[in-house]
Amino acid sequence: MTGRVRWILILAVLFLLTTGCDRRGPDGEQVDPREKIVIKFSHVVAEDTPKGQAARRFARLVQERTGGRVEVQVFPNSTLYKDGEEMDALQQGAVQIIAPTTSKLGSLAPQWQLLDLPYLFQNEDEVHRALDGEVGQKLFAALEAHNVHPLAFWDNGFKQMTGSKGPLVHPRDFAGQTFRVMINSRVLEEQFRCLGARATGLPFSDVYGALASGQVDGQENTMSNIYSQRFYEYQPYLTVSNHGYIGYVVLTSATFWRSLPPDIRRIIEETMAEVTLWEREQASRLNDENFRQIKESGKVQVHMQTAEERREWQEALEPLYRNFRPVIGADLLDEVFRLKAARAPGSGRELSE
Structure with a gap:
């Protein structure tokens, strides 16, 4: 290599280092690494699920809108912490944001078991009216006493039943089988006992292996989770029951939240509100799309639950x-029933063929 070529390469590297890697604040000044805020966002589902996509979108928008002052690092698919570990990690400051399913919060605040009751909601419209109103405010308030600051409700969707031993059409079809349930939910454990089945609590990351090995016979989940985690490969029977809702709560610790400058809190809140509306649209679209893909796989016998x-x-x-x-x-409970009674006939949507 000639001396001239060597100097050209050196100058090219210096140019890249001083331009492509430059991080500047809103006023055009470079962000001091000592002032940069790093937020670790840990969750347990795949990147191509509604939560995974929304987490990435939130991270990108916050970094853009703070001019690089805040970097949100997203860790999907239990790469940092599993279901039963992420709340402790949040409260200990190991991560700054998590988005667990509402079922995981029942042991922290028993009021959250409300959302595990089967057939409580008929569609997303009823869910949003409750969680965006007084019901959601009361649930949020129950977490503040535990140094947890809620940021948003995100949708996953409505749960469907899957099994390996035969169609799940009538309650008697569950008898003697074992079903995986989300950890920390007494309601879900009792739900399967009412159907004559056994319930086994497992972290989300362990479900595929449990289905593949026959440790459990079935499970309940949204279409996006059933498809993205390939549960349908070992669950040849699917009942579209829409019997329960799965949602997420985006949480940070109250201590960390108070430590943030007011302008950063405002940007995070505004961005989270925007991403929440986008996430809900994606959840609806993905569940429909993944349902179609599950049917087209040819591996699953689908039963649409009738009114009877x-x-x-x-x-x-x-x-x-x-x-x-x-x-x-x-x-x-009475507030949810009041909202349901006041719902305009025909509003909302349910998953269907």
Whole structure:
């Protein structure tokens, strides 16, 4: 290599280092690395799910809108922490944002078990009216006492039943089988007992292996999770029941939140509100798309629950409402029922063929 070529290469490298890697604030000045805020955002699902896509979008927008002052590092698919570990990691400051399913919060604040009750909501419209209103405010307030600051509700979607031993059409079809449930949810454990089945709590990252090995016979989940995690490969029977809602709560610690400058908090709040609306649209679209892909795989026998079958399941599961009313709080349940009664006929949507 000639001396001239060597100097050209050196100058090219210097140019890249001083331009391509430059981080500047909104006023055009370079961000001091000592002042840069790094936020680790840990979650347990795949990147191509509604939550995974929304987390990436949120990270990109916050970095852009703070001029590089804030960097949100997203860790999907349990690469940092599993279901049962992420809340401790948040409270210990190992991560700054998590987005667990609402079921994971029942052991922290029993009111959150409300959202695990089967057939509580018929569609996303009812869910959003409750969680964006007084019901959501009361649930959020229950977390503040635990040094947890809620930022948003994100959708996953409505749960469907899958199994390996035969179609799940009537409550009697569950008898003697074992189903995986999300950890920390007494409601979900009792749900399967009401159906005559056994419940086994497992972290989300362990579900595929449990289905493949036959440790469990079935599970309940949204279409996007069933497809992205390939659960359908070992679950040849799918009942589209829309029997329960899975949502996420985006959380940070109250201590970390108070440590942020006011302008950064404002940008995060505004960006989170914007991304939340986008995420909900993506969740609806992805569940429909993944349902189509599951059917086209040729590996699954799909049963669409009829109105009569729905009534059978509701009757079998009715004891859950009586047993958990004092645990969850009569005021929360009554507020949801009031909202449902006031809902305009025909609003909302459900997953269908």
